[in-house]
Amino acid sequence: MSTATTPAPPIPAPMRLRRRRAGRTTANVLKFAAIVFFAVLVLTPLYVVIVTSFKDAAETGPENAWALPSVWTFDAWRDAWNQLSPSLTNSFKLVIPATVISTVLGSLNGFVLSKWRFPGADLVFTLFLFGLFIPYQAVMIPLTTLLADINFPDGIPRLAFAHIVYGIPITTLIFRSYYATIPDELMEAARMDRAGMLRTYFSVVLPLSAPAFVVTAIWQFTSIWNDFLFAVFIITDPSKWPVTVAVNNTTGSLVTPYNLQMSAALLASLPTLVVYILLGRYFVRGLLAGALKG
Amino acid sequence: MRRVRRWGPGLLLVSPSIVLIAVFVYGLIGWNVKVSLSDWRTAEKTSGWAGLDAYRDLNSDPAWDESVHHILVFTGTFIVGTLFFGLLLAFLLEKGVRGEGFFRSVYIFPLAVSFIAAGVVWRWLMNPAPGDRASGLNVAFEKLGLGFLANDWYLSLDWGMAAMAMPAIWALSGYIMALYLAGFRGVPEELREAARMDGASEWRVYRHVVFPFLRPITLSALIILGHISIKVFDLIVAIGGKQLITQTPAVYMWILIYDARDYAEGAAIATLLLIGISILVIPYLVYSVRAERRA
Numbered sequence: 342m343s344t345a346t347t348p349a350p351p352i353p354a355p356m357r358l359r360r361r362r363a364g365r366t367t368a369n370v371l372k373f374a375a376i377v378f379f380a381v382l383v384l385t386p387l388y389v390v391i392v393t394s395f396k397d398a399a400e401t402g403p404e405n406a407w408a409l410p411s412v413w414t415f416d417a418w419r420d421a422w423n424q425l426s427p428s429l430t431n432s433f434k435l436v437i438p439a440t441v442i443s444t445v446l447g448s449l450n451g452f453v454l455s456k457w458r459f460p461g462a463d464l465v466f467t468l469f470l471f472g473l474f475i476p477y478q479a480v481m482i483p484l485t486t487l488l489a490d491i492n493f494p495d496g497i498p499r500l501a502f503a504h505i506v507y508g509i510p511i512t513t514l515i516f517r518s519y520y521a522t523i524p525d526e527l528m529e530a531a532r533m534d535r536a537g538m539l540r541t542y543f544s545v546v547l548p549l550s551a552p553a554f555v556v557t558a559i560w561q562f563t564s565i566w567n568d569f570l571f572a573v574f575i576i577t578d579p580s581k582w583p584v585t586v587a588v589n590n591t592t593g594s595l596v597t598p599y600n601l602q603m604s605a606a607l608l609a610s611l612p613t614l615v616v617y618i619l620l621g622r623y624f625v626r627g628l629l630a631g632a633l634k635g
Numbered sequence: 636m637r638r639v640r641r642w643g644p645g646l647l648l649v650s651p652s653i654v655l656i657a658v659f660v661y662g663l664i665g666w667n668v669k670v671s672l673s674d675w676r677t678a679e680k681t682s683g684w685a686g687l688d689a690y691r692d693l694n695s696d697p698a699w700d701e702s703v704h705h706i707l708v709f710t711g712t713f714i715v716g717t718l719f720f721g722l723l724l725a726f727l728l729e730k731g732v733r734g735e736g737f738f739r740s741v742y743i744f745p746l747a748v749s750f751i752a753a754g755v756v757w758r759w760l761m762n763p764a765p766g767d768r769a770s771g772l773n774v775a776f777e778k779l780g781l782g783f784l785a786n787d788w789y790l791s792l793d794w795g796m797a798a799m800a801m802p803a804i805w806a807l808s809g810y811i812m813a814l815y816l817a818g819f820r821g822v823p824e825e826l827r828e829a830a831r832m833d834g835a836s837e838w839r840v841y842r843h844v845v846f847p848f849l850r851p852i853t854l855s856a857l858i859i860l861g862h863i864s865i866k867v868f869d870l871i872v873a874i875g876g877k878q879l880i881t882q883t884p885a886v887y888m889w890i891l892i893y894d895a896r897d898y899a900e901g902a903a904i905a906t907l908l909l910i911g912i913s914i915l916v917i918p919y920l921v922y923s924v925r926a927e928r929r930a
Contacts (some may be wrong), residue, residue, distance in 0.1 A: 373733075383742055383744070386805070453646075465649065466919060475664070476908040478905040478909075481667075483667050509656060563747055566878070569872070573752060579698065599759060606752040613749070621744075628743075628746070628813055
């Protein structure tokens with residue numbers, strides 16, 4: 342895949358790695374020390390959550406608050422797993438179809454709005470974009486009322502539907518900016534061959550789309566997995582809670598020991614963290630795309 | 636007719652999304668405004684006209700005043716803090732260092748974690764409880780002989796919401812860093828070189844050559860952070876729960892609907908949130924789309 346067709350451009354490398362003269366080295370050492378210092382600061386909560394999750398309940402008091410566990414135990418992890426496994430299943434049942442469907446919709450919309458435009462396509466796109474910024478609170482009461490009124494299948498299907506609909510703006514945006522980088526000559530060539538819209542999409546555009554699919558899917562996976570607002574308004578049956586709601590209810594109580602709180606928080610974050618560690622650079626491109634090209 | 640045949644299929648392909656957005660974004664926004672003007676004040680759904688009653692009740696409600704005050708303190712701290720750290724981190728990385736990719740990933744990683752999970756850890760870090768339930772930063776201060784720094788964090792009476800902004804700054808500084816870093820790298824090296832040839836100090840190169848390039852990014856960052864902040868919900872629920880002392884408009888709306896079953900007043904808050912965000916975002920969207928068309 343050539344760099345000309347990356348979705349949002351990745352952060353470019355520095356113009357020139359300059360080797361500084363001697364006088365600059367102190368400044369560079371200080372700079373590097375600051376970089377390391379902030380990295381440690383950012384990672385501190387991760388340290389806390391990991392070590393506390395492996396502690397015995399007796400060791401979670403103030404004396405050992407910041408220390409490593411004297412004995413590493415999986416007890417809290419086992420408890421967290423027992424409490425959260427139903428909601429983890431719910432989250433996967435929600436996230437996978439919602440991510441796939443909203444990504445496919447984004448690809449089709451992005452293709453039409455950049456390469457197979459109709460009069461008013463820009464207006465439609467602008468109206469979509471506003472949907473990216475609305476506070477979802479502003480639709481929540483009518484949304485739950487409407488879905489109940491039309492007897493939309495209760496539970497996870499309702500939540501998945503909401504994520505698909507409100508995911509359209511971001512997925513369309515990412516694909517549209519990506520497809521804008523495909524040369525128009527390719528489209529013209531397809532037109533010369535009298536290829537229709539769908540054939541052009543499947544034979545010319547889709548084969549070039551892999552990076553945009555990865556960026557969009559990661560973005561949707563992460564935001565739907567981490568969503569709390571829609572879930573707490575739409576899901577009324579506790580057995581259908583996704584993991585964010587379950588974690589909040591498990592850990593919200595004062596009597597829950599810290600080791601269980603931490604293992605629950607980490608367990609609920611593992612899927613998105615694994616995706617981030619493996620595919621982080623695509624995640625960053627999604628971020629930059631979401632910023633509307635600065 | 637032939638032209639319609641050319642673009643017709645495209646419109647047809649997008650039409651399901653157009654209908655969904657029309658109904659579920661614009662239609663429901665209108666419906667929500669209607670609910671806010673109705674007399675639906677109990678669990679039982681009603682749709683009688685009540686004019687601005689819900690807004691008036693909100694206006695004379697001390698809990699609403701608190702929520703607005705809280706969101707202002709939170710937003711101010713959050714935006715200033717995130718812009719500062721985002722710019723600082725980008726500045727530290729912009730000339731390239733060994734392991735840049737690693738550090739970038741570290742700075743951005745909090746964004747992959749939900750506010751709910753992060754909230755669990757930050758509640759532990761900013762725990763104001765004394766004695767056996769103490770944890771986190773207060774314990775660390777105690778151990779380091781800095782006990783005077785120990786405080787009530789998010790439960791402080793006046794500045795609790797500034798502490799509440801800390802996890803949000805932690806979560807989003809990496810994002811802003813990524814935006815600024817892309818901006819720094821977009822400054823043509825020749826411009827810097829030319830300024831240096833003219834004898835400008837490195838600081839003056841930044842001040843007069845580099846920073847002006849970053850202005851549009853600061854604008855985007857302000858819009859992004861502002862709209863995240865106005866509607867902040869998960870983080871507050873995860874850390875403060877439903878306490879009045881950390882209540883924000885979005886949390887108050889949730890309480891009104893789920894506990895008080897006052898739908899009209901909840902819808903009124905939702906409408907006000909939308910207006911606040913629209914004032915911020917609409918001019919920006921129009922500007923962005925126009926700029927894109929010009930390019």
